[in-house]
Every structure is written in structure tokens, then in C-alpha cells.
Amino acid sequence: MADALIRTVLRSFATAAAGSYTWRSVSNFRFMENCILELFRLDDATSYRVGYVWIRQLALVLRNASMASSRGGTVNVKTAKTAKAKAKAKATRDRAKRDKAVKNKAGKEKTANNEQEDEEAPRRKVKSKPLEELMSWQFVRSMYLWTRVVTSVPSLKPLGYPLFMVILGAVKSRLMNLQCFPFVCHGLTCLNRLAAGLEALVPLSSHLLKLLDIVHHQLESKKKLGSKAQAQDDDGEEPGERKPPDMEVLLRLSPGREEVLELVAERICGLFTDHLGLLSRSTSFPELSAPVVLHLRRLSKHCRNEALRKQLKALLAAVEQSSQAVLRYREQLQEPPPAGKLLVLGADATPLAKQRMQWLKRRAEYERSKVEGDL
Secondary structure, X not given: OHXXXXXXXXXXXXXXXXXOOOHHHHHHHHHHHHHHHHHHOOOHHHHXXXXXXXXXXXXXXXXXXXHHHHOOOOOOHHHHHHHHHHHHHHHHHHHHHHHHOOOOHHHHHHHHHHHHHHHHHHHHHHHHHHHHHHOOHHHHHHHHHHHHHHHHOHHHHHHHHHHHHHHHHHHHHOOOOHHHHHHHHHHHHHHHHHHHHHOOOOOOHXXXXXXXXXXXXXXXXHHHHOHHHHHHHHOOOOHHHXXXXXXXXXXXOOOOOHHHHXXXXXXXHHHHHHHHHHHOOOXXXXXXXXXXXXXXXXXXXXXXXXXXHHHHHHHHHHHHHHHHHHHHHHHOOOOOOOOOOOOOOOOOOOHHHHHHHHHHHHHHHHHHHHHHHHO
């Protein structure tokens, strides 16, 4: 009974998430997430079984999207053999037709081209469909839902690692495409929440550094191209008509303008604050943050964008102060910290942890104001 009920509610949630996502629909999704969370608390065995199946479905969506995108750059052996045989048979038929009726050559070539286009059209649809399923609100809302369920229901915590691998795979599949940054940002937010809820180490620094490097190069290219390229990117819009993209309700954006790139850089620094602020509660934070500090210092040294450079310097200062605070805490320890426990220090024990709490509070207030403004 509980199994059928949970599956029915999950299907209803997936159907609702298949449409668009706006600030007006946030309250509805929160209500559905609360209901699903309470249902998963009824029976541990049923909850684990259903949770395993649905997280596996997310993994299948990711696998199909990865296979569809890889076919564009690699050749499938079976597909190649089939295509070669079809091409050979088609060439034989064409030669026979040319020998029998030379006068109808042009018309027959046109017919052959139309047939080839009809054969290729389903392949394009099959290739684009898995990618659309990955880059959809249904997948994104499912990431948020299962992150909350896995971190809230104790019996589902063993599913944290499979969920982490699925979300990380989705993030890495779109990491290098800056147009997909909102989708990547949703995934990184879920991973930060997963790390905080499970109190586990979720390594994200390398991916955030890659994003920062991409944005930095884009900003530097804007500086080199100058005002001429900026005028081309503006597309004739008046300065007062430009609105900053609201990445909370977007899956894609157009990172053409410098203001958009600066907004993306600001969000990456916020994700860094969330990630490193959580790690600063660990006694291993000085060692964990050392390579990150090295890359951030090098990036801030070569960055010519004033807004990004200020944010990087502020982040570096907070990381270094937090490392010193953790070192002082370690010197005062009379006995080793509990084995297997990552977060030993309090939620506001370091400057970076305090900044993380303030950043999360500002994000929650911003979300509340947007929801109340659209009601």
C-alpha cells in the first residue's frame, strides 16, 4: 500500500516538474516535497526500495544523454557497419538506375536525397531527446527532491553516494559550456546541500576552479576586444532595458555581456563560500584548502576585472583567516577528534563558516522576496 502510494505521488511530482519552473510555482513544489518527505518516513524498507529505483532512473537519464552526446564525436561499430551496408546497397541501386534510365537521373537523385533526409531525421530526434531529458526541469527538480529526501531520512543515507555520482556526472557533462551554467549551478547547489546534510566530504573545488577559469578567460577576451565587441553583444538594447538573468528559474543563459559574466563569477564565488565554509569546520581544512588557495591567488593576480578580483581577494582572505583559526583549534586539542567525523568545529567557529551562514541567509531572503513578489 505504501509502495503504491509513494510511487503515485512521485509520478505526479515528475509530471508537474515536466513543465516550466517559475517563482510562482516554488511554493507548490515545496509543498509536494514536504508531502513526499513525510511519506518516505513511514516505512524504511519501502522507502529504500523506492528511492533506489528512482535514483537509478536519474542515472539512466544521465547515461542516455552521455551516450547520445558521445555519438557526435565517436563512431559506434554496429551503427557504422549498418550505415556502410546501407550506403553500399544504395550505391548499387543508383548505378542500376543510371544504366537503365539516364534521362531521369536528376529526379532520382532528388528522391534519393529526400529518402536520406527522412532516414536521418529520426536519428537527430533520438539524439536530441536524451539531452533534452537531462537539461530539463524534471531532472533538476528531481535532484533537489532526492537531495532533501536522502539527507533527511536516515534509512536513505546509504543512497547518498549513488545520488552524488549521478548529480556530479550531470554537472561534469555541462561544465565546460557556459551557456548551461544555470543547470550546472543547480547541480552544484544540490551537491553542497548533500555534503552539509550528510556531513561528508564532497569534492567540488576542482570543478569550481574550472568554472572560474572559463569566466576569467571570457572576461579577459571582452577586455581585449573592447567596446566594439560589447556593442555587438548588446544587440541594440538600451541600458535601462537590460535585466540580469535570474539563474534560479533558468536552465540556460547567453553569457555575451560583461555584466552577465560578472554575475556568473559572483555566483561561483558564492558556491565557493558555501563549499569551503562547510569544509572550514573540519580539522583538515588547512591541508584541504592549500591547493585551492594556490589557484585562487594565481587567478586573482592575473585578473583584470575589478569586480571579480575583489571577490577573489575577499574569498582568499577568509580562507586564510579560517585556516589560522583551525590551526589554533588543533593546537588546543587535548585528544584527537572523533574518528570518521568530518565537521568537528561549530557552524560559526571560523570566519568562512560565518560568511557561509550569512550567504545562505541572504539567498533564503532573496528567494522569499521573489516568491512573495510573484504571489
